[in-house]
Amino acid sequence: MALIPLKDDNPLARIHFQYVTVVLIAICVAVFFWQASLRTVNSAQVVYGLGSPPVVLLGDKKLPPEFAMAPAEMTLLTSMFLHGRWMHLICNMLYFWVFGDNVEDPMGHGRFLAFYLLCGLMASSAHVATNLSSEVTTIGAFGIIFSILGAYLVLHPRAQVLTLVVRFPMRYRPSSSWACGLACSSPTPR
Numbered sequence: 001m002a003l004i005p006l007k008d009d010n011p012l013a014r015i016h017f018q019y020v021t022v023v024l025i026a027i028c029v030a031v032f033f034w035q036a037s038l039r040t041v042n043s044a045q046v047v048y049g050l051g052s053p054p055v056v057l058l059g060d061k062k063l064p065p066e067f068a069m070a071p072a073e074m075t076l077l078t079s080m081f082l083h084g085r086w087m088h089l090i091c092n093m094l095y096f097w098v099f100g101d102n103v104e105d106p107m108g109h110g111r112f113l114a115f116y117l118l119c120g121l122m123a124s125s126a127h128v129a130t131n132l133s134s135e136v137t138t139i140g141a142f143g144i145i146f147s148i149l150g151a152y153l154v155l156h157p158r159a160q161v162l163t164l165v166v167r168f169p170m171r172y173r174p175s176s177s178w179a180c181g182l183a184c185s186s187p188t189p190r
Helices: 019-037 040-050 072-081 086-107 109-130 142-155 176-185
Strands: 002-008 161-166
Touching: 002 086, 019 040, 019 072, 019 086, 019 109, 040 072, 072 109, 086 109, 086 142, 109 142
Parallel strands: none
Antiparallel strands: 002 161
Protein backbone atom coordinates (compact mmCIF):
# COMPACT_ATOMS: atom_id res chain seq x y z
CA MET A 1 0.00 0.00 0.00
CA ALA A 2 1.25 3.47 -0.82
CA LEU A 3 0.09 6.70 0.81
CA ILE A 4 0.60 9.61 -1.56
CA PRO A 5 -0.05 13.10 -0.13
CA LEU A 6 -1.70 15.42 -2.61
CA LYS A 7 -2.34 18.60 -0.59
CA ASP A 8 -3.07 19.86 2.89
CA ASP A 9 -5.55 22.39 4.26
CA ASN A 10 -3.03 24.87 5.72
CA PRO A 11 -2.76 28.21 3.93
CA LEU A 12 0.45 30.18 4.35
CA ALA A 13 0.09 32.72 7.17
CA ARG A 14 3.46 34.47 7.64
CA ILE A 15 5.22 34.21 4.31
CA HIS A 16 3.87 35.05 0.86
CA PHE A 17 5.61 32.23 -0.99
CA GLN A 18 7.71 29.18 -0.06
CA TYR A 19 10.89 30.33 -1.81
CA VAL A 20 13.28 28.01 0.03
CA THR A 21 11.13 24.94 -0.62
CA VAL A 22 10.88 25.75 -4.33
CA VAL A 23 14.60 26.54 -4.70
CA LEU A 24 15.65 23.33 -2.90
CA ILE A 25 13.31 21.26 -5.08
CA ALA A 26 14.74 22.98 -8.18
CA ILE A 27 18.30 22.22 -7.03
CA CYS A 28 17.50 18.54 -6.41
CA VAL A 29 15.78 18.22 -9.81
CA ALA A 30 18.63 20.02 -11.60
CA VAL A 31 21.23 17.80 -9.93
CA PHE A 32 19.21 14.72 -10.88
CA PHE A 33 19.03 15.79 -14.54
CA TRP A 34 22.75 16.51 -14.46
CA GLN A 35 23.39 13.02 -13.05
CA ALA A 36 21.09 11.47 -15.67
CA SER A 37 22.91 13.26 -18.49
CA LEU A 38 26.23 11.65 -17.57
CA ARG A 39 27.56 8.39 -18.95
CA THR A 40 27.20 5.45 -16.58
CA VAL A 41 30.83 5.61 -15.46
CA ASN A 42 30.64 9.34 -14.77
CA SER A 43 27.31 8.96 -12.95
CA ALA A 44 28.86 6.34 -10.66
CA GLN A 45 31.78 8.70 -10.10
CA VAL A 46 29.33 11.43 -9.02
CA VAL A 47 27.45 9.10 -6.65
CA TYR A 48 30.67 7.88 -5.01
CA GLY A 49 32.41 11.24 -5.16
CA LEU A 50 29.55 13.33 -3.75
CA GLY A 51 27.69 10.67 -1.75
CA SER A 52 28.80 9.83 1.77
CA PRO A 53 30.21 6.34 2.39
CA PRO A 54 30.88 5.88 6.14
CA VAL A 55 34.28 4.17 5.71
CA VAL A 56 35.55 7.13 3.69
CA LEU A 57 34.13 9.71 6.10
CA LEU A 58 35.79 7.97 9.03
CA GLY A 59 39.12 7.80 7.22
CA ASP A 60 39.26 3.99 7.13
CA LYS A 61 39.41 3.97 3.33
CA LYS A 62 40.01 6.47 0.57
CA LEU A 63 38.26 6.82 -2.75
CA PRO A 64 40.37 6.45 -5.88
CA PRO A 65 41.62 9.92 -6.94
CA GLU A 66 39.35 10.01 -10.01
CA PHE A 67 36.30 9.51 -7.74
CA ALA A 68 37.22 12.05 -5.04
CA MET A 69 35.17 15.09 -6.07
CA ALA A 70 34.86 16.81 -2.69
CA PRO A 71 36.46 16.59 0.74
CA ALA A 72 34.93 13.68 2.69
CA GLU A 73 33.33 16.01 5.25
CA MET A 74 31.55 17.96 2.49
CA THR A 75 29.83 14.81 1.24
CA LEU A 76 27.56 14.94 4.29
CA LEU A 77 26.14 18.04 2.61
CA THR A 78 26.43 17.15 -1.08
CA SER A 79 24.84 13.70 -0.66
CA MET A 80 21.47 15.19 0.30
CA PHE A 81 21.02 16.67 -3.19
CA LEU A 82 21.71 13.41 -5.10
CA HIS A 83 18.99 10.89 -5.93
CA GLY A 84 19.34 7.41 -7.36
CA ARG A 85 16.25 6.92 -9.48
CA TRP A 86 13.19 8.83 -10.73
CA MET A 87 10.92 7.38 -8.04
CA HIS A 88 13.45 8.29 -5.34
CA LEU A 89 13.42 11.90 -6.54
CA ILE A 90 9.66 12.10 -7.15
CA CYS A 91 8.71 10.66 -3.75
CA ASN A 92 11.09 12.93 -1.87
CA MET A 93 10.10 16.06 -3.76
CA LEU A 94 6.35 15.34 -3.58
CA TYR A 95 6.44 14.99 0.20
CA PHE A 96 8.69 18.04 0.42
CA TRP A 97 6.31 20.08 -1.75
CA VAL A 98 3.19 19.14 0.26
CA PHE A 99 4.68 19.55 3.75
CA GLY A 100 7.68 21.86 3.33
CA ASP A 101 5.75 25.10 2.84
CA ASN A 102 3.90 24.73 6.15
CA VAL A 103 7.16 24.18 8.00
CA GLU A 104 8.86 27.05 6.16
CA ASP A 105 5.93 29.37 6.98
CA PRO A 106 6.31 29.56 10.79
CA MET A 107 10.11 29.30 10.68
CA GLY A 108 10.73 31.90 8.00
CA HIS A 109 13.02 31.40 5.02
CA GLY A 110 16.42 31.60 6.72
CA ARG A 111 15.61 29.38 9.69
CA PHE A 112 13.90 26.86 7.41
CA LEU A 113 16.99 26.61 5.20
CA ALA A 114 19.13 26.12 8.32
CA PHE A 115 16.65 23.48 9.57
CA TYR A 116 16.77 21.66 6.21
CA LEU A 117 20.57 21.57 6.12
CA LEU A 118 20.90 20.65 9.81
CA CYS A 119 18.41 17.80 9.42
CA GLY A 120 20.33 16.54 6.39
CA LEU A 121 23.63 16.67 8.26
CA MET A 122 22.10 14.91 11.27
CA ALA A 123 20.53 12.18 9.10
CA SER A 124 23.81 11.55 7.26
CA SER A 125 25.73 11.56 10.54
CA ALA A 126 23.25 9.11 12.08
CA HIS A 127 23.74 6.80 9.11
CA VAL A 128 27.50 6.96 9.53
CA ALA A 129 27.27 6.40 13.30
CA THR A 130 25.12 3.29 12.88
CA ASN A 131 27.06 1.83 9.93
CA LEU A 132 30.69 2.47 10.82
CA SER A 133 32.21 -0.08 8.46
CA SER A 134 29.75 0.34 5.58
CA GLU A 135 31.10 1.01 2.11
CA VAL A 136 27.60 1.82 0.85
CA THR A 137 27.33 5.40 -0.35
CA THR A 138 24.41 7.31 1.12
CA ILE A 139 22.48 9.67 -1.14
CA GLY A 140 19.09 11.35 -1.02
CA ALA A 141 16.91 13.45 1.23
CA PHE A 142 14.85 10.82 3.08
CA GLY A 143 16.25 11.89 6.45
CA ILE A 144 15.36 15.50 5.72
CA ILE A 145 11.89 14.59 4.49
CA PHE A 146 11.17 12.59 7.64
CA SER A 147 12.42 15.52 9.73
CA ILE A 148 10.08 17.86 7.86
CA LEU A 149 7.20 15.41 8.38
CA GLY A 150 8.00 15.35 12.10
CA ALA A 151 8.08 19.15 12.27
CA TYR A 152 4.81 19.31 10.31
CA LEU A 153 3.12 16.93 12.77
CA VAL A 154 4.32 19.02 15.72
CA LEU A 155 3.29 22.33 14.11
CA HIS A 156 -0.01 21.14 12.60
CA PRO A 157 -1.24 18.10 14.57
CA ARG A 158 -4.85 18.48 13.44
CA ALA A 159 -4.23 19.34 9.79
CA GLN A 160 -6.08 17.39 7.16
CA VAL A 161 -4.03 16.02 4.30
CA LEU A 162 -5.70 14.80 1.13
CA THR A 163 -4.02 11.47 0.51
CA LEU A 164 -4.26 9.04 -2.37
CA VAL A 165 -4.20 5.46 -1.11
CA VAL A 166 -2.90 2.96 -3.65
CA ARG A 167 -3.26 -0.71 -2.85
CA PHE A 168 -0.93 -3.23 -4.41
CA PRO A 169 -2.22 -6.79 -4.59
CA MET A 170 0.31 -9.03 -2.91
CA ARG A 171 0.38 -12.70 -2.26
CA TYR A 172 2.43 -13.98 0.56
CA ARG A 173 3.00 -17.54 1.66
CA PRO A 174 5.23 -17.89 4.69
CA SER A 175 8.07 -20.31 4.08
CA SER A 176 9.95 -22.46 6.54
CA SER A 177 12.84 -19.96 6.56
CA TRP A 178 10.38 -17.19 7.48
CA ALA A 179 9.04 -19.30 10.38
CA CYS A 180 12.61 -20.03 11.53
CA GLY A 181 13.48 -16.35 11.40
CA LEU A 182 10.40 -15.46 13.41
CA ALA A 183 11.16 -18.12 16.01
CA CYS A 184 14.79 -17.02 16.32
CA SER A 185 13.88 -13.36 16.71
CA SER A 186 11.22 -13.92 19.35
CA PRO A 187 12.24 -13.02 22.89
CA THR A 188 13.11 -16.01 25.01
CA PRO A 189 12.05 -16.24 28.66
CA ARG A 190 14.82 -16.05 31.23
